[in-house]
Amino acid sequence: MIGYRSIHHPRFRAILGAVLAALMASSGAQASADSVVTSAGPMQITPVAQGLDEPWGIAHLPDGRFLVTERDSARLRLFGADGADLGDFVGLPDVSVGGQDGLLDVMIPRGFQSDPWVYLTYAARAGGGRGTALARARLDFSAMRLTDLQVLFTAPEGVRGGNHFGARVIEAQDGSIYMALGERGTGPDGREAQDPSHSEGKVFHFGPDGRPATQLDGAMAGIFSLGHRNPQGLIQTAAGDLVLVEHGPQGGDEVNILRRGANYGWPLVTSGEQYGGGVIGVPEMDGMAAPVHVWVPSIAPSGLMEYQSDLIPEWRGNLLTGSLNSDFIARLDPSNGYAEERIAAPQTARVRDVVQAPDGSIWFLSLIDGAVYRLAPQGK
Numbered sequence: 520m521i522g523y524r525s526i527h528h529p530r531f532r533a534i535l536g537a538v539l540a541a542l543m544a545s546s547g548a549q550a551s552a553d554s555v556v557t558s559a560g561p562m563q564i565t566p567v568a569q570g571l572d573e574p575w576g577i578a579h580l581p582d583g584r585f586l587v588t589e590r591d592s593a594r595l596r597l598f599g600a601d602g603a604d605l606g607d608f609v610g611l612p613d614v615s616v617g618g619q620d621g622l623l624d625v626m627i628p629r630g631f632q633s634d635p636w637v638y639l640t641y642a643a644r645a646g647g648g649r650g651t652a653l654a655r656a657r658l659d660f661s662a663m664r665l666t667d668l669q670v671l672f673t674a675p676e677g678v679r680g681g682n683h684f685g686a687r688v689i690e691a692q693d694g695s696i697y698m699a700l701g702e703r704g705t706g707p708d709g710r711e712a713q714d715p716s717h718s719e720g721k722v723f724h725f726g727p728d729g730r731p732a733t734q735l736d737g738a739m740a741g742i743f744s745l746g747h748r749n750p751q752g753l754i755q756t757a758a759g760d761l762v763l764v765e766h767g768p769q770g771g772d773e774v775n776i777l778r779r780g781a782n783y784g785w786p787l788v789t790s791g792e793q794y795g796g797g798v799i800g801v802p803e804m805d806g807m808a809a810p811v812h813v814w815v816p817s818i819a820p821s822g823l824m825e826y827q828s829d830l831i832p833e834w835r836g837n838l839l840t841g842s843l844n845s846d847f848i849a850r851l852d853p854s855n856g857y858a859e860e861r862i863a864a865p866q867t868a869r870v871r872d873v874v875q876a877p878d879g880s881i882w883f884l885s886l887i888d889g890a891v892y893r894l895a896p897q898g899k
Contacts, residue, residue, distance in 0.1 A: 554897060555864040558850075559833040563897045564866045567602040567882065571889040576624040576640075577872050577882060581632050587884070587891065588639070590621035595639070597663070602891070610665035612654045615642040618681020620649060628690045628727070636727075637665070640686035640698060646677025650718070651684045651700045653729065671729025672741070674718040676711075678703040683766075687753040687823075691761075695732045696725040697743065699750035699763060707768065707786040707799040712746050715739065720747045720785060722763065722777060735780050746783040746807065747775075752823025752840050764820040764840050767791035768799060772817045773810035774838070774857065781808040790815055812857040819843035822872035828879030830899060841870025841883060848873060848883060848894075866892045 554563050573590040580586065583600030593614040597605040614622050620642035628636055635658045643652035652673040656665035682704030689697050702712040702720035712720025715738035724733040724743040731741035738745075752764035761777035771791025775783050784807040789800045803809055814820070820840040827835060838851040847863035848870055868887035876882050880895035 553866075555862060555894075557862055558860050559831050559896070561897050562862075562894050563899075564864055565893045565895075566866075566888075566890055567893050568598050568604070568891040569889065570604075571596075571884075571891070573621070573886065574884040574889065574891070575622065575871055576626075577874055577884055577891065578625045578627045578637075579874070579877055580627060583877065585882075585891075586625050586627070586637070588622045588625045590619075590623060591616060593622040593641070595622065595625065595637075595665075597660075598891075606663050608658065608663050608665055610656070610668060612639070612641060612652070612668060612670055613643065615644050615649050619684060620681050623651075623684060623686040624688050626688045626690060628694075630694075638688050638690075638696065640684075640688050642681075642684050643670075643673050644677070645673050646675060648677035648679040649681065650674025650677050650703075651686050651698075653688060653696075653698055653725075655727075655729075669729065671725065672698070672723065674700065676717060676719070678705070678719065680704050683749040685747070685750040685765075687750060689753050689755060690727075691755050692759060694727055696727060696729075697753060697755075697761065698723045698725070699747065699753045699765075701749040702747065702785065707793065709786065712748065712785045713782070713787065715742060715745060718742075721745050722747065722750070722753070722761075733779060743779055744777050744781050744783060744808075746785050746788070748785040748789075751819075751821040751843075754823050754825055754838075756825045757827055757836075762823065762825075762838065764823050766819055767814075767817055769794050769796075770815040770817050772814040772820055774812035774820075774851065775808065775810050778808065782806065783808050783810075791817070811853075812851060812859075818845045818847075818849060820849065821870060822874070822883070824873050824875050824881070826875060826881070828875060830879030831881075831896060839873050839881065841867070841873050843869050843871065843886070846870075846887075848881075862894075866890070 575590040576588040595608045624640040626638040653671045656668040683701030685701030711717045722744045723741040749766040768791040771789045846868045847861040850860040851857045871884040873883040
């Protein structure tokens with residue numbers, strides 16, 4: 520008998536993904552091995568960079584080059600716009616590696632051309648355990664080195680175990696920084712996500728230099744929202760909304776619109792259940808913010824973007840997120856009740872991150888293939 524945890528093993532997911540892809544191809548749902556039929560017409564999937572080790576985050580530079588973080592090897596890699604490997608940066612912060620530890624997200628702020636800061640999230644040793652950390656540094660391309668390294672935040676408690684660091688980081692429209700932290704795998708009996716004096720299961724709000732930009736009554740400085748489980752995607756939309764996708768337990772993955780001081784419920788409120796069955800909480804509760812979209816069963820959403828380009832006009836304003844356990848990219852239409860389209864191809868096995876490239880194409884990281892792929896209308 521195959522258990523719930525077994526089906527999440529990468530090797531099992533790879534085999535299952537190949538079988539599903541073959542079935543889709545035989546049914547005509549997929550045009551070919553490197554293209555896929557979507558609601559906006561046939562899309563071409565092109566490899567951009569390959570040979571990556573657990574790619575976690577991707578960020579484009581203003582000149583078309585791009586950065587990729589590798590979680591397990593704790594490498595920050597630079598690629599040309601054509602996918603040429605241009606080397607690794609040295610001088611990274613002290614990264615803890617093991618389990619879900621490692622080098623995690625990467626973010627390039629809008630002012631990069633005049634001041635080349637890069638922001639990184641990672642697992643760090645803290646308080647007898649490990650916690651999520653945020654650092655920034657300048658990129659010295661001539662030496663391929665990080666300079667002026669500043670550790671802006673490290674979760675002060677430190678938790679033993681290697682799960683649920685969260686760690687997406689974004690620059691908001693006003694130049695401030697938001698970072699989402701997981702509850703560190705403390706489970707449904709843990710209340711850290713509900714405790715405003717703890718960092719686990721929170722979204723933090725900082726100035727560019729790491730100083731707290733939000734102060735809630737009785738809360739750790741910088742906490743913007745609480746009650747999160749395992750955030751894996753964070754954006755600010757063109758309209759200014761902060762949107763978070765996070766993993767539930769067995770079922771109950773959520774899309775949440777963030778509000779200052781709001782409590783999103785974990786573990787008191789969830790549509791998921793214990794692994795193997797068993798009630799955790801209730802689906803809704805007075806005083807707790809409700810998600811705008813829920814997945815039951817789970818898809819393990821990862822990475823998040825809002826599409827804002829005329830290259831695929833049908834998808835403008837839509838959200839896209841990867842799936843870590845079901846091998847597709849989910850497209851959600853907020854104007855139509857978050858109606859979902861699932862874009863599946865052999866290349867979409869365990870998508871970790873998804874971003875819009877400068878030319879309007881959609882780039883995503885495949886864990887199974889260790890690759891960066893480009894999704895765009897055929898011939899564009």
